Amino acid sequence: DAGITQSPRYKITETGRQVTLMCHQTWSHSYMFWYRQDLGHGLRLIYYSAAADITDKGEVPDGYVVSRSKTENFPLTLESATRSQTSVYFCASSELQGITGELFFGEGSRLTVL
Amino acid sequence: GQSLEQPSEVTAVEGAIVQINCTYQTSGFYGLSWYQQHDGGAPTFLSYNALDGLEETGRFSSFLSRSDSYGYLLLQELQMKDSASYFCAVCLPSSNSGYALNFGKGTSLLVTP
Numbered sequence: 001d002a003g004i005t006q007s008p009r010y011k012i013t014e015t016g017r018q019v020t021l022m023c024h025q026t027w028s029h030s031y032m033f034w035y036r037q038d039l040g041h042g043l044r045l046i047y048y049s050a051a052a053d054i055t056d057k058g059e060v061p062d063g064y065v066v067s068r069s070k071t072e073n074f075p076l077t078l079e080s081a082t083r084s085q086t087s088v089y090f091c092a093s094s095e096l097q098g099i100t101g102e103l104f105f106g107e108g109s110r111l112t113v114l
Numbered sequence: 115g116q117s118l119e120q121p122s123e124v125t126a127v128e129g130a131i132v133q134i135n136c137t138y139q140t141s142g143f144y145g146l147s148w149y150q151q152h153d154g155g156a157p158t159f160l161s162y163n164a165l166d167g168l169e170e171t172g173r174f175s176s177f178l179s180r181s182d183s184y185g186y187l188l189l190q191e192l193q194m195k196d197s198a199s200y201f202c203a204v205c206l207p208s209s210n211s212g213y214a215l216n217f218g219k220g221t222s223l224l225v226t227p
Binding site: 033104 | 156216
């Protein structure tokens with residue numbers, strides 16, 4: 001199916017474990033983004049990428065690692081999960097041609113760190 | 115740095131008009147976007163203002179004034195399904211990765227009968 005998909009949709013893990021959230025888009029969009037959403041904080045940018053092998057830190061990158069070896073995939077890894085990383089994580093993508101302010105979001109990955 | 119301020123909650127009656135304001139403290143941005151998010155769902159794009167003025171898309175309109183560091187989303191003929199959270203976001207340039215969107219904390223709109 002075309003679109004942007006995230007997996008897993010729900011994940012429970014323990015403090016200190018490594019967790020990887022996957023994001024895959026079928027539009028061949030150049031830009032991809034990771035946000036986390038917490039009550040009272042809105043959407044905060046973690047990392048973003050303009051193309052394969054180009055990534056940048058956002059507002060809250062600490063504790064996260066990203067890679068972009070292929071245009072369609074943008075995994076987010078929590079190397080050693082902490083309780084403060086309990087959140088809903090949204091991946092998004094956008095086309096490079098012209099800045100339209102429009103991002104296409106995945107359905108989110110709900111992560112609980114115990 | 116930059117910050118965006120929105121009211122946390124707004125309540126309005128079905129059929130009415132409501133305006134959600136967004137003030138910001140940033141410069142050198144490409145434009146201002148608005149997104150809608152229903153409970154448990156993903157944010158969806160509503161509108162984008164690259165230039166000052168009003169952009170209209172059906173029942174929704176968005177406005178930007180760079181000189182006043184201010185924008186708003188106007189929702190007309192409110193329907194119950196418009197109950198959702200609304201976010202403004204500035205589109206900022208990035209030297210390495212082109213651009214990114216930074217979001218406000220969102221406004222929860224409740225439409226009552």
